[in-house]
Amino acid sequence: MEKIQLWKTIIGELKLSASSADIKTFFPQISAASFEENVLTLSCNSPIVKERIENRYYSQIRRIAEKIVKEKVELSITVKPFELKKLSSKEKIGPLFNQEKPSPEKDLLQKKSSANLFEKYTFENFIVGANNRLAHTVALNVAENPGKAYNPFFIYSEVGLGKTHLMQAIGNRVLEKFPKYRVVYCPGESFTNELVESIRLAKVQKDALTNFKNKFRRADMLLVDDVQFIAGREATQEEFFHAFNTLFMAGKQIVLTSDKHPNEIIKLEKRLSSRFSSGMIADMQMPDSDVRSAILRAKKEEMRLNIPNEVCDFIAQNTQTNIRELEGIFTQIITSLQASNKPFTLEETREIMGKKEKTQNVSPNTIVKAVSAYYSIKLPDIKGHRRLKEFVRPRQLAMFLTQQLTNLSLTDIGNLFGGKDHTTVLHATRKIKEDIVKNARLKQDVENIKNALGIK
Incomplete structure (x- = not known):
């Protein structure tokens, strides 16, 4: 298949599951550079886009x-090399003082984009239940009165339960209420990379x-997602402490958000964990069946699909997992x-879920436990x-199977294995793929573990 057509087809399918913010913001900056010998090479405009994808x-x-x-x-x-555009003789610089003033709406969108915030994440479309009510209530208070109470505000939970959504909703609401605020959103891994x-x-x-320090120290609101990534990095923790x-x-x-309570983050300096714990801490739990149903009903409205509520309810009742995986299975x-070309009926959904049950409902932790038991290794x-x-x-094998059998991203898999970088996960999965071809024993191990998981 020709590279451009292949990429267009991929984009078309991604639109069913990727966030609309990412589709509008990042994907227009990517093009298909080549597709040769079954290697698809994509080219993007900046390292930020590359990291996100x-x-x-x-x-x-x-x-x-x-x-x-x-x-x-x-x-x-890959990242395209930066090139300065030369003005042609026909291109003229417009008048200095006659430029059109941006509208308040465009100005707000620009500020949100500069802060790395996404319009999709709001309080209005955040589904509230018993599993996240405390975190949601505190987040609303923080957004209405930043710096006045609950400072710092620390949210922790397992992956895929809405921490990023809630954090970004805070940032979006603050910029809407206080347009002159300097809001900075940054994943913990990006903080390290930028340093x-x-x-x-x-x-x-x-x-x-100096520019790096000023970016964070001059903010009116600092939002750091997955702050556990700074743990174990001496220079990063030193700079974060001062910021x-x-x-x-x-x-x-x-x-701040994390996958663990501050006191449970391995290799996080005591002076940081004590400061993280000095404000308000709220955890978020797995959603119950009612919350999962509400999430899927909201998802179908967002995707503008005419799906009966009973279908959403059935999927929710039979998929006990985090929100990210739930939406992935739904998609x-x-x-x-x-x-x-089949209708969205309960009968068709039952049939599909019956076929997928053994693979799609295998949790990441179940896979890791199965590999541990097979090799007689402690978790x-x-x-x-x-x-x-x-x-x-x-x-490496556990990472490979998790990547093959679940909807977790490389970063999420890295988090599952003690906060490892996504490149470590990528190396592990590629290594196992290569070795399976030439190592009959390894291939048999993979089959045995899949059989133990009930996957044929």
Whole structure:
């Protein structure tokens, strides 16, 4: 298949599951550079776009491509070199003082974009239940009165339960209420990457490190998602400590999210965990059946699909997982019905879920436990950081199976295995794929573990 057509087809299917904000913001900046020898190379405009796509959509893009071409596909994402555009003789610079003033709406959208916020995440479309009511109530108070109470505000939960949605909703509401506020949203991993890059640039650009510090220390509101990623990195924690203190002493609002309580984040310095715990802490639990139903009903409205509520309710009752996986399963069922031109009925949904039950409802933790039991390894060892040979291969295999059998992104899988970087997960999955071809014992191990999971 020709590269452009392949990429258009992939985008079409991604629109069913990817956030509309990402589709509108990031994907227009990506093009298909080549498709040769089953390697799809995508080219994007900036490292930020590359990081976003690799973290959230790498596995999904590859799977869709493989489904289309009916062969294994490797995916490579590159960044275009920066080029200065030269003005032609026909292009004229407009008048200096006669420029059209941006509307307040456009100005607000620009501010949200500059703060790395997405319009999709609002309080209005956040489904509230017993599992997240405290976090939602505090978030609303923080958005209405930033820096006045609940500072810092720390939200923790397992992956896929809405932490990012709630954090971004706070940022969006604050900019709507206080347009002059400087709001900065940053994932913990990006904070580390930006610090490393500024240190590197400081050798040739004197103010690079100062610019990095000012970005965070001069904010009116700092939103740091997955803050656990800074743990174990001495220079990062040192800089974050000073940024935190500067903002806190100035009465600026700080909101943090993590997959664990501050006191349970491994290798997080005590001085940071104590500060994270000094404000308001709220956890978010798995949604119950009613909340899952409400989420799917909202999802069908967002996707403008005429699906009976009983279908949404049936899927919710038979899919006990986090929100991200729930929406992924919902999208897969919709795609399957649309591809086969079948109606959205309860009977058709029952049939599809019956076929998918053994693969789609396998939880990541069940997979990890199965691999641990097969190799007689303790869970802390397979999820940990020890590099002993007897742990490395089972750990890579568990990552591979999690990537193959669930809807988790590479970043989410990394979080499951003790906060490992998505590139580590990518290396592990590729390594197992390569070795299965030439290692009959490994191939048999994979089959045995799948059989133990009830997957044929």
